[in-house]
Amino acid sequence: MINRDIIKEFEENIGYCFKNKNYLCQALTHSSYANEMRMSKLANNERLEFLGDAVLELMSSENIYENNPNMYEGEMKNGKMNGRGKFIPYNGIPIEGIFKNDVKVSSS
DSSP: OOHHHHHHHHHHHHHHOOOOHHHHHHHHHHHHHHHTTTTTTSSSSSSHHHHHHHHHHHHHHHHHHHHTOOHHHHHHHHHHESSOOOEETOOOOBBOOOOTOOOOOOOO
């Protein structure tokens, strides 16, 4: 488990105070470390990673849907992201900047 003083220092350095310190500790605990320390199999970051992946999929799906009103369901489903914020549908023609200004972090 991460020392609370380290968490406080980390929060001061980034200028953000986490509401649930347990989630922060879990997010920073790799499964291999938890295994070596004989921690619960639920004490690592894999469940949070699953949740985060679902959130990112929802955000990208909504963005693809909103920014491509003439694209059919199969085209949206068969497309892919190229890693640079461009959606590449099955036809290979990139759609520019679908993530521009979409992610906002708020400390409130």
